[in-house]
Amino acid sequence: MSDYILLYILFAPFAGAIALIFASNRQPMLVRGIAAVSAGISLVASLYLFYAYDPVKGGFQFIHKFEWSRQLGIALHLGVDGIGTPLVLASSILLFAGIFVSWHIKDRTKEFYIWLLILAAATIGVFMSLDLFFLYFFYEMSVIPMYLLLGMWGSHTKKYLEMTDQEGLKQRDSVGFIFNFAANSKEYAAMKLVLFLSAWAVVALMGILLIYRYSGLNTFDILQLREHAKLMNIPVLGTTLDRIIWVLIFFGFASIAPLWPLHSWSPVGHAAAPAATSMLHAGVLMKLGHFSIIRVAFEILPDTTRELMPIAAVLCIFSIIYGGFVAFYAKDTKYVIGYSSSSHMGYVFLGMAALNYIGLSGAVIYMFAHAMATGMLFAMAGWVYDQTHTRDIPSLGGLANRMPFIAGCFVIAWR
């Protein structure tokens, strides 16, 4: 059992998604059941993983390696360390919870659960990958389902589809659609999110490919590259090149975190997303950024990290303050949570930028804690929206009278 634990966690949701393809929308309970069971297997397995991970021994445990292409040095290399384990657990908790939160979805239930399972499984995949190729593979895989989840099951903030420009042309049919920042349709949010994230993912990919090219090891294996970095000491690949790669990797992955100047897709995406997706999105997807930066930039380019991370910390502080201010003024529940998340993520960055044991372990704990709290908040926001059909905060005044339980949960989640 314990030998293949990572495979259970990773492939249970994928297997569930495949099984769902053959289910029918006419039996919604069966569909939900399959999704819940596969997520449940993943949850139980990751609880076991959390219990079985040996913190005294530390390092990477439960390692699996399957050759994928020997010539290119790509292998499905899985393993978790003390950072990956809690995040894997958080993902499977949120996936399991998300399935129950979206129990009421009646429109194309099957497809919704398929994409939700793929999204969560891809996220888990990133947290386990010890191979740069597969890290990127799962990372990219977690971005695209967001488009469908938002575009199909999301919600508009305005009566967007009827909006026309001066010439009477429907706005969604004009090319300016993609750059139309005023409109808050779910389609716009979905497109913005996917384009932003894939654009920055590609920047990170450039960094990864440069590492592959200049390390000369002909491998994508993170452990080997890390050993290489240790042996070579400073500078790993040549100082300037190291800095370029570091910047590419950092900003590429920080976009999903989301760091301050790259954050603008995030609140829009949160607002448009259905509750379960927001939960996964804010709960774990954002952490992909921090995690990947730790995994790639910190592990492979330690010296450059020591040099540049303090500079990047300035952006983190901006992120914290800016996110906080906007959240303070926002009038939409989901915007508030979205901006507050992006503010909190700044703290994680700051913890990482401390570059010491306490800072880093604080960041990891914070990531796990934030995953739980935000997951809960978005679930609450979703429930409130289901009952009231509004997310406008001024019109939700005195809600605690009618929904004392939810109000209580809000308080707990928001500390």
Added chain:
Amino acid sequence: MLEQLDSTFPILTCLLFFPLVGAAVLWLFDDEDLVRTSALTIALVELALAIFVLMRFVPGSPAMQFVEHVPWIPALGISYHLAVDGISVLFVGLTAFLTVLVVIYSWDTIRYQTKLYMMALLALETTTMGVFISLDLILFFVFWELMLIPSYFLIKLWGGGAERHYAALKYVLYTLLGSVFMLVGIALLNINYHNYASLHHMDQLYSFDLLDLLAVPVPLHQQMLIFWLMFMGFAFKAPVFPFHTWLPDALLEGPIGMAVVLAGIKLGTFGFMRFSIPLLPEASKSPTVVSIMMALGLAAIVYGAIMALVQPDFRRLLAYSSISHLGFIVIGLFALNYQGLQGSLLTMINLGFTTAGLFFIAGFLQSRQQTTQLTAFGGMAKHTPLLAAFFLLIGLASIGLPGTNGFVGEFLVLLGTFKAHWVYGAFAVTGVIFGAAYFLWYYERSMMGPVGKAVRESIDDLHLREMVIAVSLAIMILWIGLYPAPFLRMMNGSVQALVNRIDHGTVAVLKERGREMSDTRPAGDEPLAARPGSLAADSL
């Protein structure tokens, strides 16, 4: 000396002429259903033959396999020389596979002259196969030209658009224009061989055989000339960016079946890989050629993607997206390293499933709404969930979602490009983003959102024949996406040999030949050359 795996049975000749013979047999039938059934049978038998070749093919070996060599016009050194290697063998399978799907698709979408249509389609299959498996340049050229005849009639007679006559003529004229240049290039190669052969008193004074031509060096200035002559032929056919204008017309006006073959089977870029690069390695790796080809490739990526973004017609969008994808293939090829070449070869195969698959989807849309204009769609997923699901899967494969074949090909190409030069890589990655934009945007507007006014309640979802097409494409897409190793293994021997050829150039050939004549085993001094049978001249 040649590690050529002879088979006792002339399987490639069967593979080559079976569809043509089948087309002739079709002539005898009158009943339309009988014609369809027999065309399908012929295409299926051909696919079985192709699968047999793929199964018997020894993967990882750079050798030419299933060789058939018969002199044709000995005085001019023209021979009937057929063989497959890692570069061409997958195309053989792909051609047979797509033809089966096109026959299935055309079952009820071709309403008149079904017999002639099927005959033209099978003839097209023969000529396409011929292009892939000929090793003699004249034989290759014959098939290259013959291909235009069925293509011309397919576009002209069964095309759906009003401009189909124009499109058919444009396609033929453009390709012919390119081939004329290519023919001159082939002649120059022959003359070069002749000069070399008479100087060294070789037995054979003339040859158009690829393997013979590979064994003689070509002076650099002549290589450049021949490269650009061959380039014209392949660039028009591919089509590489500034020569692309016939493609949208042909794809839009012609029948879906023709569009599938034109967009799915990448003959032009195959030509670069098979002939230009190995025959003219010094020219191919000269900085001028590399930078021009890279610039053309990058321009194609960006131009195609931007054009695709603004198209309201799905078929036109696909035409431009296929120009954009071709840019990827070109930059992968001219990265001139292992990953780049392998990636662009895999991308060529991939597009046979994804772009061709999207053309099938366009066909499904067209047979429902009589047009692929955006105005006819909207919210289709509500009434046609299966169509929407396969549309999404194939589309995501074409934009390179991890887990589908597009991702593997794209990743390898980018890897190769970054190895060659990071600037090219940095530009190439923009294509990935644009790709996501144009596909997802079109998908969102046609399949998602509120149901469009033109979409009837009673619109059909995929029926059985369409399901067969969609499912078989989906299987291939996921197979290559999740486990590409068998496909990569098939090509890696030949790709490695090609890389060696590029690294050592034609001069190395002479050294190797000298060594061979003194009957010593060639010892690879570099790890790249250490593979068994990596003799560049023999293996290509």
